[in-house]
Amino acid sequence: MTQPQSWEARADEYSLYGFTDLPSVQKRGAVVLTHGEGPYVVDVNGRRYLDANSGLWNMVAGFDHKGLAEAAKAQYDRFPGYHAFFGRMSDQTVMLSEKLVEVSPFARGKVFYTNSGSEANDTMVKMLWFLHASEGKPQRRKILTRWNAYHGVTAVSASMTGKPYNEVFGLPLPGFIHLTCPHFWRYGEAGETEEQFTARLARELEEVIQREGADTIAGFFAEPVQGAGGVIPPSAGYFQAVLPILKKYDIPMIADEVITGFGRTGHTWGNQTYDFVPDAIISSKNLTAGLFPMGAVILGPELADRVQAAVEKIEEFPHGFTASGHPVGCAIALKAIDVVMNEGLAQNVVDLAPRFEAGLKRLAQNPNIGEYRGVGFMWALEAVRDKASKTPFEGHLSVSERIANTCTDLGLICRPLGQSIVLCPPFILTEAQMDEMFDKLEQALTRVFAEVA
Numbered sequence: 001m002t003q004p005q006s007w008e009a010r011a012d013e014y015s016l017y018g019f020t021d022l023p024s025v026q027k028r029g030a031v032v033l034t035h036g037e038g039p040y041v042v043d044v045n046g047r048r049y050l051d052a053n054s055g056l057w058n059m060v061a062g063f064d065h066k067g068l069a070e071a072a073k074a075q076y077d078r079f080p081g082y083h084a085f086f087g088r089m090s091d092q093t094v095m096l097s098e099k100l101v102e103v104s105p106f107a108r109g110k111v112f113y114t115n116s117g118s119e120a121n122d123t124m125v126k127m128l129w130f131l132h133a134s135e136g137k138p139q140r141r142k143i144l145t146r147w148n149a150y151h152g153v154t155a156v157s158a159s160m161t162g163k164p165y166n167e168v169f170g171l172p173l174p175g176f177i178h179l180t181c182p183h184f185w186r187y188g189e190a191g192e193t194e195e196q197f198t199a200r201l202a203r204e205l206e207e208v209i210q211r212e213g214a215d216t217i218a219g220f221f222a223e224p225v226q227g228a229g230g231v232i233p234p235s236a237g238y239f240q241a242v243l244p245i246l247k248k249y250d251i252p253m254i255a256d257e258v259i260t261g262f263g264r265t266g267h268t269w270g271n272q273t274y275d276f277v278p279d280a281i282i283s284s285k286n287l288t289a290g291l292f293p294m295g296a297v298i299l300g301p302e303l304a305d306r307v308q309a310a311v312e313k314i315e316e317f318p319h320g321f322t323a324s325g326h327p328v329g330c331a332i333a334l335k336a337i338d339v340v341m342n343e344g345l346a347q348n349v350v351d352l353a354p355r356f357e358a359g360l361k362r363l364a365q366n367p368n369i370g371e372y373r374g375v376g377f378m379w380a381l382e383a384v385r386d387k388a389s390k391t392p393f394e395g396h397l398s399v400s401e402r403i404a405n406t407c408t409d410l411g412l413i414c415r416p417l418g419q420s421i422v423l424c425p426p427f428i429l430t431e432a433q434m435d436e437m438f439d440k441l442e443q444a445l446t447r448v449f450a451e452v453a
């Protein structure tokens with residue numbers, strides 16, 4: 001076997017790409033990266049890209065934060081790995097759990113660790129099944145989520161995800177029910193106000209609960225802002241409308257804050273930005289500022305007590321991953337929380353969010369931009385063929401992919417999602433870097449809209 005020549009060809013030869021448009025990458029070649037500088041990443045050819053995606057929403061402190069790397073190195077030197085089984089765990093794990101409860105909206109709570117956001121959602125579902133069975137309601141197994149939600153890729157979290165692409169896996173599994181996505185601009189009906197739209201979605205929730213039977217439902221999961229669905233903030237009053245219904249039927253509400261946690265929306269949690277308190281929080285990504293694969297289930301007081309009682313009954317929670325509560329991951333997470341909250345990163349999101357919105361508002365004057373939406377440092381622009389009727393571009397034109405590819409050529413990484421372009425840069429972004437992001441995006445929009453006119 002002869003060795004293919006270029007990095008791009010080698011990537012193509014030996015790696016199976018996940019979530020990648022294959023014809024496009026085969027035509028353009030993979031971007032193979034060697035290192036990062038602040039919010040920029042650099043490829044094998046020395047080209048620099050401003051990563052307005054923060055990797056995958058997670059590299060919030062950029063790609064060369066010295067303090068985070070030093071915290072990792074120090075912990076690797078001190079105690080490089082351990083588990084959290086058999087009543088043993090590292091001191092870092094103990095400290096991180098305390099910290100997570102302290103920064104959570106909960107007065108008390110309990111934390112369980114995983115390696116990813118998918119596994120954290122999976123773990124939460126298993127915890128709910130375990131809890132309801134222990135309380136004498138084993139039939140409470142159905143999970144409610146929304147269309148366009150993204151909760152992960154394991155068989156359970158992919159079933160929670162509300163995306164048609166999971167059909168190729170024969171998913172969702174039975175018992176995963178998807179409700180209407182709370183995107184008023186796209187799904188509001190003619191003549192309907194945003195408040196009426198929210199009320200309709202709340203009615204739908206109650207009808208589904210009554211149709212299925214409340215005693216068959218294990219829990220309701222929602223991202224405070226749908227992320228990989230294309231950055232969809234909830235319609236006005238959404239969580240205030242659905243929470244009382246869930247409470248009425250004793251259905252736990254789980255906030256999937258894998259993207260929205262630790263400052264992305266301008267508060268520590270998305271649930272603070274949208275003014276509600278869930279029963280549990282799913283965290284990952286920003287938790288370690290992207291430096292270590294880690295997820296966490298953070299139970300609020302009521303669920304913590306109920307799960308604890310269920311565990312006491314059979315004297316064990318038979319679940320856990322080899323690297324659950326890994327000491328290096330926990331040390332990095334402790335440092336990341338400190339860096340984001342106390343070194344001005346979260347504050348920078350708050351300070352620059354108005355400038356972010358103003359930049360998008362200006363770009364959205366383009367007749368082919370139907371809507372801009374978002375909060376904090378997570379935003380999207382949605383491309384349309386016709387603004388007034390909100391008619392999308394024809395699918396075969398792959399407009400958002402073309403815009404993202406043109407941005408890449410210009411040295412800007414942003415993400416096409418459906419017909420939207422998503423921007424979720426690292427929290428360290430400066431005003432000048434934000435201007436660079438908008439300049440490059442504007443050039444790409446102008447070029448691509450002229451091509452598809």
Ligand code: PMP
Nearest residue numbers: 116117118150151152227258259
């Ligand atoms: N939940 C949300 C809201 C996410 O955005 C993601 C990842 N994009 C996940 C869960 C899954 O996390 P992971 O990729 O770490 O499994």
